[in-house]
Amino acid sequence: MDRVTLHHDLREHHRKLTRARQAVLEILTQANRHLTPAAVYRKAKIKYPHLGLTTVYRTLDLLVELGYIRRIHFADGCHSYAATAQAHGHHLVCSVCGRAEEFGNCDLEALMKSLQAKTGFEISVHVLELMGLCPECRAKSRAPKRKK
Amino acid sequence: MDRVTLHHDLREHHRKLTRARQAVLEILTQANRHLTPAAVYRKAKIKYPHLGLTTVYRTLDLLVELGYIRRIHFADGCHSYAATAQAHGHHLVCSVCGRAEEFGNCDLEALMKSLQAKTGFEISVHVLELMGLCPECRAKSRAPKRKK
DNA sequence: TCTCCAATTGAAAATAATTTTCAATTACGG
DNA sequence: CCGTAATTGAAAATTATTTTCAATTGGAGA
Structure with a gap:
């Protein structure tokens, strides 16, 4: 999960701990939601302006391989990524705010x-994705009286 | 499933029964496996040489909408399509030969x-896809002694 | 059967998403 | 520190898909 573990895991695979990799993982672990590669790039570039989009793609693949993040498949064919805590988890994703809740034992x-x-x-x-409304967005959609 | 039903369903949506649509659906219902848009195009073009790839994409969308076929999501992000018999079915796909077995009540x-x-x-x-080896490919992989 | 018009089509161009190439840079074991 | 294999970003290439648009076609109604 954290930098130390990542460094260790990388070393086992003869890979290096770079600023780009740290930035990408950091963005995803802090986001608490799913992010597309482009969104990861945008956000991580703020922390590490030299970052390139190509590297984001490569890093996402690597982090999936190491089990730090998971790829999420949407019904319409889009993909994004979210950080994982568990080894064989899945994600329950809010279709409004994008919040990604992890769950185990599917x-x-x-x-x-x-x-x-x-x-x-x-x-x-197996590929299993569940989508719906998170409690907050449910509440908002139930009482949509506000502005104007 | 068949042409008559399709014609009826299309009429309800103010859509027409065209040769392109018949060719695409026919290919998928006869294939008994999942096919990518490009593969559908290649095969359907034999039945109806005038067919264009753009139309294949549009027709696949339409047939999904009408429930005649289903989009299959692979772990690596690829997509293909397979014919459906049931309303809320899923597909169990062989990773070697591509055979697509439908199952209900997930x-x-x-x-x-x-x-x-x-x-x-x-x-x-929810998106649920199961992949593995079909009985035939299992048998082949268990006894791989043959050629040469 | 004929007519008419909205629906459909295919080709080409445009767009989006991802991957490859490659020379320059960087992490890190020794 | 040094040497080197791993990594990087920019640009080009590739792949998958969508849009545009003028020409064509299916089928409801006369």
Whole structure:
């Protein structure tokens, strides 16, 4: 999660701890929401102006590989990224404010077992994304009387 | 599923039944696997050589909207499409041969209810994709002794 | 069957998202 | 500090998708 651990993980893979990588991870861990590569770039560039977009793409891949962040797949085909705390977590994303809540035990075991039995498939990968309204945005949308 | 139903559904939306649309749907319903837009284009062009790629994109969107096909999201961010029989189905996809098996009742109800209670989110959309090896490809990979 | 018009089409251009290339720079083990 | 492999950013290239627009076509109604 933090810089020390990252440095250690990187060393194990013969990779270096650079300012670009620190900036990208920092932005995502502090954001508490999902961010597109372009948004990460915009925000991280403030902390580290020399940063390039290419490096953001490369760093996002690396951080996914190391398990620090996760790629989120939207129904419309867009992608963004959010920081992770758990090893096999998923994200519950607010479609209004973008807040990304992590949850573990997606509990697809039963479903997968029954499908393996029924179809003979050997399931190895799953993509699961849940989207909706977070409590705050729900409240706002329920009482939309305000301005003007 | 078939032409008659499609014609009817299209009419309800003030849309027309065209040769391009028939060709695209036919390719997907006969394929029994997922296909990228480019692959649909390649195959459908054989049936209807005048077809353009732009129309394939537009038709895929339309058929998703009408529920005839479903978009499949891969972990790496690629997309393809597969024909559907059920209204709220998902696809179980073979990562080797691409075969797409449809299944219903993904049974995320329990998970979603517990998450709604725990987080206060109001979940409205879910993306669920399962990938693995179909029985045939499993058999082949288990006994890979053959050529040469 | 014929007519008419909105819906549809394909080609080309435009856009968006991502990746590759490459020479210059940087982190870090020794 | 030094040497070197890893990393970087800019620019170019690639890929996927969308927009534009004039020409065509399906099908409801005469």
